[in-house]
Amino acid sequence: MKIALDAMGTDLAPAPEVEGALMALRDAEGVEIVLVGDETIIREELERHGEIPSTLHVRHAPDRVTADDPPAAVMRRKPESSIVVGLRMQKEGEADAFVSAGSTGAVMASSLFTLRPLPGVERPPVGALLPTAGELCLLLDAGANIGCKPQHLVQFAHLGSVYAKDTMGRNNPRVGLLNIGEEPGKGTELTIEAHELLAAEKRINFIGNIEGRDIVGGECDVIVCDGFVGNVLLKFYESVAGYIVNLLRRELEAVDDDLLDLEHVFRVLDYAEYGGAPLLGLGGVSIICHGESPPKAIRNALAVAARAVRSDLVRHSAEDLQL
């Protein structure tokens, strides 16, 4: 299996990408990684790491995507950028997955255009993994689609269920609908109608409405919602953990470090542990990482990509949608 990794994506590129790729190759058997980007810069970075495994490759992509490039224009304006080249490799069978910490909008637009939505998918969602008191929970859509229709949420439920089975090891994923009350009749037109549709879907293990307070309880494997609320929630969650831990830190300064494994808590709450956010419902694998991703986050995103390829996620998604 070959994963194309955008080497120019993070704010500190290509250092976190190169280090993350080397970490991933140490972890995984049967995985090759192609660093996509400015070859000179990548080679310079590689030289700092001594011997490079034969499973790590470089593909030159000279164009640079900047903040001035409108996401939808990147395909046309920057055809030799790391994003477009990396995705094209997958389309042309040279790679099995794409991972990028570059401009989220540009990666989404280019993935959509290059990998194309699977038949039956109108609005490919982006998923985000949330830490809970139980296991991780997949929230989607986390920001790709605002103004969703009820049938879009049903598609998210299908795509999320397949993803949870294939890459998260959940047998019969429990799907919740994010809402402002438990009763079926609560919420907006969108959630009321989506509730009816989801309840009627035989192949979805729909457990009903989920309120904001239920999310961290871990009752769901998959939570579906419109991308506006999903994005607000995800960004809030990422920031609130740091805030609360900071509140505690002042108190904890008095305590001998040896007595505490704060690292454990940080690990649980750290998005970098969970790798990138998968774009679902496309004819390929595309994983989006934060621009501030450390090497660990890149490594974990590569692991997520590898699991998606190995489990045949795309074929399962396509089959599920045809049932």
Next chain:
Amino acid sequence: MKIALDAMGTDLAPAPEVEGALMALRDAEGVEIVLVGDETIIREELERHGEIPSTLHVRHAPDRVTADDPPAAVMRRKPESSIVVGLRMQKEGEADAFVSAGSTGAVMASSLFTLRPLPGVERPPVGALLPTAGELCLLLDAGANIGCKPQHLVQFAHLGSVYAKDTMGRNNPRVGLLNIGEEPGKGTELTIEAHELLAAEKRINFIGNIEGRDIVGGECDVIVCDGFVGNVLLKFYESVAGYIVNLLRRELEAVDDDLLDLEHVFRVLDYAEYGGAPLLGLGGVSIICHGESPPKAIRNALAVAARAVRSDLVRHSAEDLQL
């Protein structure tokens, strides 16, 4: 000043209400409290507290609101309930504010009907106070209105600004619009149009879009949003603090309690510290508390009510809306 307190609201009523009222009376000068509810039950509870101050009164209200009563029907079906009687006292000049931990829907509907919206207010919002790294931030709407129009968010901004000045001591409250990007053109039709309207409002200190990740940073005094996302966010926040502190607790068990003032952290994150959620834009003061409110939360809600009355919040809101 007289505050009518629904004595039948919490899950453990009337014990937390009675205890909270006694605490509030010890704190405050010039405040009288009227416990509204079943007089026999209230008197029984009062007897357990020894001597009762002369500033604590009881008003009999025999009807009981149950979960089976549709919120909008409480006014008609249960005219002698603690909610309806307590609000009527304000309308008839016998009380200056109303505080209740009863059914949120019933309190909202009855407040709306009894106290009436101020001229110019189409959708009275409910506010919620969020702890941040700076000061508390008022989020509104926190769940009273879903499917808001842009002008509703502008009204929320005005009502929230007056509230922040009057009861939170903020001179020139900074107002943010909750959105999924920083740029003015980001988000839904609602947020794009609301952004334009807010930017044009001279009497609002509008600081622009606020993303989910900015909330806990404390950049805003007031955040406006549709009640759907506000409600999801508020409930999520209330639950996530407990989750994270629990994550830490396992680690902290190894540590001598004397070394830690965890109480401080809990205090910062505990909604009970901040009293109830004010209903804004009405011709009176109505504060909603959680059904699980402990006495401390009731006391703090009574303090919020007293500040609202003392600062003449309702008159200021009405004047502001006429400018």
